[in-house]
Amino acid sequence: MRLSVPNIPPSILSNAALRNVPSVLPSEAVQRIASFLASGTAAVLTGAGVSVDSGVKAYRGKDGRYMNPDYKPIFYQELIEDSPRGHSFRQRYWLRAYIGFLPVRRTLPNPTHFSLAALQHAGVVGSLITQNVDGLHHAALRHALSEAEVDARVLQLHGSIFKVRCQHGHIYPRAVFQEWLGRANPRWRAFLAELERTGAQPKTNPDGDVALEESVSYDDFVVPHCPGCDAEGRRNSIMKPDFVFFGESISQKVKDHSYSIVENADRLFVLGTTVATYSAFRLLKHALELRKPVLYLNVGPTRADGIPGVQKLEIPTGEVMQDVADSLLGTRARNDLVLRDMLRSGVVKPST
Incomplete structure (x- = not known):
């Protein structure tokens, strides 16, 4: 199934009569x-x-993130896929979101x-x-x-960016999950601490993730397992923010x-x-x-x-x-x- 980012229909974008609403x-x-x-x-x-x-930053409209044809968000089915491919998507998402939550928390x-x-x-x-x-x-x-x-x-x-949900319904405060991510990834915790120390603010997408340099590798980023699932006798690291993804x-x-x-x-x-x-x-x-x-x-x-x-x-x-x-x-x-x-x-x- 092919999924795309919802957007304004091209028929409206190309219709000058509809675009030219007089300002007041x-x-x-x-x-x-x-x-x-x-x-x-x-x-x-x-x-x-x-x-x-x-x-x-706005999603659409002038300079909106999703008006950029090169912007490729992660879709829901990619994030929750129970496979090595899905795990890679989660590593990419949660590293970017771990860094991106800093400016979100300050907003x-x-x-x-x-x-x-x-x-x-x-x-x-x-x-x-x-x-x-x-x-x-x-x-x-x-x-x-x-x-x-x-x-x-x-x-x-x-939904809300301030909660995290596992695939089996356990919900945690985002601040707590951020701590888990930091403990599991000390190198990135140090990177985030340096951003806080200097007051630097990376470019953040509306849903809280950031754009990192192309040279960044996500392969060693650890996504913690869900403690609730651990207590129920199963291992599960399929976690997502408690908001609606594309798809x-x-x-x-x-x-x-x-x-x-x-x-x-x-x-x-x-x-x-x-x-x-x-x-x-x-x-x-x-x-x-x-x-x-x-x-x-x-x-x-x-x-x-x-x-x-x-x-x-x-x-x-x-x-x-x-x-x-x-x-x-x-x-x-x-x-x-x-x-x-x-x-x-x-x-x-x-x-x-």
């Missing part, structure tokens, strides 16, 4: 977004574009994350669905809610939950995503099938371009979302210390 002034965009969100409970769908201001929410979190905390918007595995929506919302409350308000459609399907439970969020909202606000993956695109389609208003905030072509019923604003999320939150929350944001703190928080730095 920030003041007009703020007014239109605020009016849309004030008109009823909105579900929110986000993608990699909302994390760009945190220094996370912080930006003003868009905090603006959406403030709007959720204030009840202006409802549940949020994110395709991102970086945990930044969770980190922003934790300023106001407990971990359990955050989990109830934010659905990670494609892997989201669970029925997550799919049903994402549909229910759209169904229980009055409208859908989509931002920072091309909805190139079908798991996200079908949520937009579902909202339209239910005749719910859809407002789309993104820069560049998307899979939804030209679809009737989708209002699109061509402007970066970081230019408007803080002002949207200020407009909607008004004096409440000034009088509520939690909201005021959230709307003053967030980093902005270039992606690497």
Whole structure:
């Protein structure tokens, strides 16, 4: 079976009439977004574009990792294959991911994350669905809610980079697995310690792995065995991050939950995503099938371009979302210390 990276259809990329969506002034965009969100409970769908201001490279769009025809991610079936070939794929993946987790761990929410979190905390918007595995929506919302409350308000459609799962279902914190990788590979642990000491930051892909020099050999990299499997009397080193790889399907439970969020909202606000993956695109389609208003905030072509019923604003999320939150929350944001703190928080730095 041939697998490919989901992307924007060539028919959209080549259609100038669909690409040339007029840009809007920030003041007009703020007014239109605020009016849309004030008109009823909105579900929110986000993608990699909302994390760009945190220094996370986007998947698609201008300079996106997956717009590069030479970029070759590892697919799910390759990663879990129980064979010497599969073991080689896991060595390659986990060495790159071991190094790549350093900048991921340092990444912080930006003003868009905090603006959406403030709007959720204030009840202006409802549940949020994110395709991102970086945990930044969770980190922003934790300023106001407990971990359990955050989990109830934010659905990670494609999982989390902060957990690791073995093929038999044992789950471990990513930080713990990083320690295991370091102990099993002292040479690379020393390399990572030097990166931390110097503050150097390798180029990181959105899912947390890095590009290493072609001369690097993966042959001696050790992927630890699963302790849970060891305790059950079997040896198993088939481990993967607890997020959806290319070629892997989201669970029925997550799919049903994402549909229910759209169904229980009055409208859908989509931002920072091309909805190139079908798991996200079908949520937009579902909202339209239910005749719910859809407002789309993104820069560049998307899979939804030209679809009737989708209002699109061509402007970066970081230019408007803080002002949207200020407009909607008004004096409440000034009088509520939690909201005021959230709307003053967030980093902005270039992606690497």
